[in-house]
Amino acid sequence: MTRVLVYIDESGMTDASESVFTVSSVWCCPSTTRGAQNALRYTIDAMKPVANSFLKSQKKEIHHSDGLGQISATLLETALHASHSDNSILRGDGIILKEPLCWRTVDFSPEFEHQIANGNEPCGNWIRARSIVSNLRPLLTFQKNGKFEVGVVLDSEVWGKALELCKYMILDNLKDKGITISFDFERSNRIPGLQIADMVSGVARQYYRNQKEQDAFDLVRKHSFEHLKPIQRPK
Structure with missing residues (x-):
């Protein structure tokens, strides 16, 4: 059965003083069932020497906030190039993504969202919940033509309440599409x-x-996607 992994992480805060909060998802089809921590290991290992050479350090984890903005385009180019040689993910015909590695991103203005918020639930949780739904839109709009599994990995349990707010809507949407979805929380130092x-x-x-x-944002736009490809079954 076709499998898809979706990794979701954010930049910024959901506080009312924040002007921009972004949430992105990285998508791939793993070639094995060994788990989310193994997929894209080759790709991240290709990125680390580039980052550490620039930072003059030996960091074990890549974070944009460590000062990598100056080489962000180079790092994304490295990731895209390495993904075509990464044996932990599928790269040939039959995958439902347009590329071996692709992504989506959505932005919010917490400053504005807090002004229009109502209800008892903290605004930040609603922002995060909507960002999950927006990043998973290709699944929610997918036309039923075959079964596949999706594993969504969120960066830490700060996403827990937000997931509670949107999880059942997502499950209800997917139940008739032949899509099985699961959600997990992980630490980024374990997950490429x-x-x-x-x-x-x-x-x-x-x-x-x-x-x-x-330049880096141009790469983000170029390799973003809106729709999944139809599943190609062996003849």
Whole structure:
């Protein structure tokens, strides 16, 4: 059965004082069932030497906020190039993504969202819940033509309440599409896909907030997607 992994991470805060909060998802089809921590390991290992050479450090984890904005385009190019040689993910015909590695990103203005918020639930949880739904839109709009499994990995349990707010709507939408979905919380230091999602979110936020990192943001736009491809079954 076709499997998809979706890694979700954010940049910024949902506080009322924040002008931009971005949430991105990195998508791939794993080639094995060994778990979310193994997919994209080759790709992140190709990115680390580039980051550490620039930072003159030996960091074990990639974070945009460590000062990697100046080389964000190079890092995203490295990720895209390495993904075509990464044996932990599918790269050939039959996958339902347009590329071996692709992503989505969505931005919010917490400053504005807090002004129009109502109800008892903290506004930040609703922002996060809506960002989950927006990032999973390709699944929610997918036309039923075959069964597949999706594993969504969120960066830490700060997403717990937000997931509660939207999980059952997502499950209800997918139940007749032949799509099985599960959600997990993980630490980014264990999960390569979360570190790549961190880079994408950081780039998008810098562009939307400060009009910086144009070259990197062009890559974000170029390799973003709206729709899944139809599943190609063996003849």
